Amino acid sequence: MTTKFFDRLSNDLSQLLEDPIDYNVTIEIGEAPNNQIFKVHSYILQSRSPYFKYKFNETPFNDDHIKVLTMPNINISIKIFNVIIKYIYGGIISLEKLENSSIFDLLITSNELELDELVEYLQTYLVNNCASWLRLKFDQIYRTSYQVKNLEIIRNFYNDIIAKHPNTIFESENFHSLPEDALISILKQDDLQLEEGKIWEYVIKWGKAKNSTLPTDLDKWTSDNFLILKETLKGCLPHIRYFSFSNEDVIKKLFPYQQILESKLFLDINSKIMIPNMPISSIVLPPRKILNMRLPTRITPIPLSSNIITNEHALEISSWIDKKESSYIENNPYEFKLLVRGSRDGFDVKTIKTIYNICDKVSKTIIILKVEGTGEILGGYNPLEWDNINNQYKNTQDSFVFSLKTTSLKNSILSRMERNFNYAIHNYSRNSRFSFSNALCLIGNLKTGKKCYCMVSSVYSKPIRSDEFIRPKESLFSNIPKEALFSVEEYEVFEILPIDLN
Incomplete structure (x- = not known):
């Protein structure tokens, strides 16, 4: 009879990592001044990882009998390496505090370090526990599964989705750039x-x-x-x-x-x-096993009625509303119902037809602005009702402001509520003013008044315009640099309505 005391062994080796007696290797992760030096033992790492065995063989000892190891070819964060080194020493891994994207980064790094057991475990974990996130990141991770070896579990997960819902890949705007081996794998199914x-x-x-x-x-x-x-x-x-x-x-x-x-x-x-029954010499592959049940058809999106934003912008905004880690890539869960458009209804914040009147008592709205002269697309999400009568501050933790990516802005900027939630929304209808604290302020006639501005806010997390266009936090209105004031070329307000995707 053989008795195995793995728990004690794991604990003792983990303690050796915490108190690295007789270490003979240092591994530097990150760049100074935010780097971290890990003191480790070559005989443990090379017994657990073929990658480290190879690296140690080609790395000489220095005068202090220490091998100084860097890993320039592997993009790895201190956070991820901490998880990996604890696994190498103690065979223990905890994923509860890691975001899905970090778990996937951990998978890629584990694969590069040739930690086969961990690679298989992480793939299985993602498929069993993070399937919705994998679907959301379909395009990116599916391609990675063919660019990186040993990701068969994730690859099979995606191929099963493609088999059942082929339009997922064939109707994708990135289908033309699909790797050949990925396409062949699909055709074999x-x-x-x-x-x-x-x-x-x-x-x-x-x-x-x-x-x-x-x-x-x-x-x-x-x-x-x-x-x-x-x-x-x-x-x-x-x-x-x-x-x-x-x-x-x-x-x-x-x-x-x-x-x-x-x-x-x-x-x-x-x-x-x-002659259907005539013998032939060509290889006859079996017909595909088409299900008798009717497959769900691809969701036909409700057309987006906007002169400012694209469907891609709308998907990104919807993902922010749902507080998703990554942007939706298709099947927007929301309809953007157009309520107000400046060129159609007028540009004044409070007139007989425009914003406060049309939006009165409507909640969950997005306001979109195209800035005159710069082409910037700014906006904000108001989850609360507009009020055409009362001047008041409104409390919410779910509002946000943003600047959408354009030809001159590579990535969108999202600024969420951070503190002082009582001042999230300034509903000042009698003063022809509406603002998201001071992060985005709309005043008077948006087209002719040139009184709108953005400033560094004590409520929202970050500015949504570049420094040259941001009003200094301390300045009075009379002292605002003219570069910080803007008018709009067009604006739109949409009510956000859920769509049943089932």
């Missing part, structure tokens, strides 16, 4: 829920996108053009189920590209149309 003729169209579309010089008019193609496409698709073509095409699809979709098929295969396809 017997349960891909898509007609073979449609699959063929997508494959051709992908191949053409890889060769932008090919003529757009197929009638103008030369033999060389078809050879180029054939070479591009040589890894994909063997996985098409040619004998599952309908006769109509063979004529309409396959015949125009017959030159990229082997002559014997094309002859056998024709033979099967004319």
Whole structure:
């Protein structure tokens, strides 16, 4: 009988990490002055990680008999390395306090350090506990699973989604940049829920996108053009189920590209149309296992009625409303119902038709502004009701202000409530003023008055404009630099309404 005392062993080795007696390796993580030096033992690390075994073999001892190790080729944070080194010493890992994105970073780093046991565990954990987040980050992580070795569990998770809902990938705006091995993996799936003729169209579309010089008019193609496409698709073509095409699809979709098929295969396809029971020599792949039940159709988004923002902007704003870590990529859970538009209803904050009157008693609204002269897109989310009668401060922790990405702003800026929640919203209807504390202030006629401004706020977390356009926190209105005051080219107010995606 063998008795195993792993708990005590784990605890003793973990203590050795805390009090590194006789350490002979230092590992520097991060850059000064925020770097951290880890004192560790080569015999433990190299017994647990092939990566460290290789690194120690090529790293000489210094005069103090210490190996000084840096890892310039691995992008790793101090936080992540702390988790990994504790796992290496004690075989213990805790993920409860890590965000999903950090767990995925931990997975990638563990893979680079060749910690196979941990790589398998983290993939399984993400699939079983973070499936919604994986779906949200579909495009990014699916591609990574093919760029990085040993991520088969995550890859299979995504391939199962694609098999059931093929439009997830085939209708993606990034489909053309899908890696070849990812596309081949999809084509190999017997349960891909898509007609073979449609699959063929997508494959051709992908191949053409890889060769932008090919003529757009197929009638103008030369033999060389078809050879180029054939070479591009040589890894994909063997996985098409040619004998599952309908006769109509063979004529309409396959015949125009017959030159990229082997002559014997094309002859056998024709033979099967004319004499279905005739023996052929070509390999006949089994038809795909299409479910009898009707698959959910792709959600058709409610058209966005905006002269300022795009659907991508709307998805980003919706993710902020839901306090998501990452932006939605499709299927917006909200309808943006247009209430007010400056060019249609007027630009004054309080007139007979505009903001306070139309929005009175309406809650959960987004106001969007396009700044005159700079093209900036600023805005804010008000979860509370507008009030056309009372001047008052309003309390909420759910409002936020933002600046959306444009051609001149690479990434959007989100500024959430941070403190002083009683001053989140300034509802000053009688003074023709509405503001998100002082982070975004709208005054008078938004087009002609040029009285709007943003300033460093004691309520919201960060400024949403660059320093040159931010009002100093201490300044009086009369002393505001003219560069900090702005008018708007257009503005819109939307009511945010939930959509049933089931």
